[in-house]
Amino acid sequence: MIHETSISTDLPAEARRRLTSEPVMVVDLAAIRRNFQALARMAQGSCAAIVKGDAYGHGMVESARTLLAAGAELFFTARFEDALVLRNTLGQGPRIAALDGVTEDGMKEAVAQDIIPVVNSREQLQTASDAAIRQGAPLAAFVHLDTAMNRLGLAPDDDDLALPLLKNLDVQAYMTHFASADDVDLDLCRLQAERLRDRASRFPEAPLSIANSCGVFLGQEFHGHIIRPGKSTFGINPLADAANPLHEPATVLAPVVQIRTLCKGDPVGYSCTWHAPETRRVAILAIGYANGYLRGNSNLGHVAFGDRIAPVVGRVSMDLTAVDISALPESTVHVGSMAEIVGKTINYRSLANTVGTNEHEAIIALGRGCYRTYVGGDAVA
Structure with missing residues (x-):
């Protein structure tokens, strides 16, 4: 599966083009x-x-x-x-x-x-x-x-x-x-x-x-x-309290389209539901509830850059989501970096549990809202 935080050259050209400005689901x-x-x-x-x-x-x-x-x-x-x-x-x-x-x-x-x-x-x-x-x-x-x-x-x-x-x-x-x-x-x-x-x-x-x-x-x-x-x-885990015995095929990536530095007290997003407790670096991702990233992720969700987690701050809006990247080295996240919405680091169940739903709803929503591309079609089992 695809887990890179930059655009992968392994993807079809149309998927790479779209990943400059919108989220993409990669299905293995x-x-x-x-x-x-x-x-x-x-x-x-x-x-x-x-x-x-x-x-x-x-x-x-x-x-x-x-x-x-x-x-x-x-x-x-x-x-x-x-x-x-x-x-x-x-x-x-x-x-x-x-x-x-x-x-x-x-x-x-x-x-x-x-x-x-x-x-x-x-x-x-x-x-x-x-x-x-x-x-x-x-x-x-x-x-x-x-x-x-x-x-x-x-x-x-x-x-x-x-x-x-x-x-x-x-x-x-x-x-x-x-x-x-x-x-x-x-x-x-x-x-x-x-x-x-x-x-x-x-x-x-x-x-x-x-x-x-x-x-x-x-x-x-x-x-x-x-x-x-x-x-x-x-790949949705059939076991209630055990590790998933199956493979999760989907990875969803969303590009960073802007990075902002906030001062203490600065708000983020509609209704100002989150304020920076001190100086913070915030990345704006090109994904929102129009793409199936449920609004319930507001101030609760997480994305990943590699194996590093960044929390969602403020409300998820229609096409954009803000995440706090202050804990990540500045050199690791820039405009054009890829945030993992679900994939190697954030599994289906974790994504769903954040908003109190099941994996079905969370993945179906992303599948409907994101451009979808495929890898592994010629692989031998």
Whole structure:
């Protein structure tokens, strides 16, 4: 990955040009490949590639191409529209499914593009069954059985209605989603797995898909036949209280666009929420909440220059953030230096904990707000 505090000559020319005036996210595709292959080796069955949320902020299209090369044969997006983009990107080889399902209006296109719906409700089940009848053959579908989340998925009360309709489907798997695997709530995870197995036993036989990222690390009793590790494929730590066993692919760099010397009492930023306690050197970075650097970092966040930390001072504004570089040697930071927002020194969890969110939100925000470039695409795992 890229961790230099000056513009790297290893980056594409457009990324280097942008880094003179705006932040850039550098995504290491080799890290994504290694993560997926490590997770696949843990599975007792197969491992699906989950690329929802624009691949957790790392870029769906490039990430999916990498995952296909890494051996992924089944992909899940959140939205049907993303599944269509993925089909156009990856061609007709892999299976592609839409986790949120497909509406009646979209079913004809889903069939034509070989997008597999995930059935989450009575209405979606009826739509899928009707499509199967129209085509005169079973329709491939995943069937989501809700076992605790009370979000998407067929409820237990739907089972009697579901049974005759499921006979029209080629069920790829019965799936559920853990509510508290992140919290290592083994009792609830076991209860959900038992509920899934019990309900699925009443339906036409098909594989089971249970474990998300955290569930994978709870052990194979929670896996089912298809694991669905989303965040861990993209380096988000699946372990609550342990070092990350995976590689974090993204580094975000922001250039220093000005350095100011402040006198004691001088304020910084909107509403003057920080005042220099004595003479201070402050670097102004070309990153703000428009780039996904959350406003909650105001007076709380940190950036890094190499392995040296510099605290955020004042409020994060739309396009600019101030950091106190007084503790760093003057020769180490200048206009054009690169501040690490996340990377080798500041990991995903540290970035997220500062603002009281999870790594998903923090990285997705940066991925949406920053120009994104890629390295490691040709690396061998």
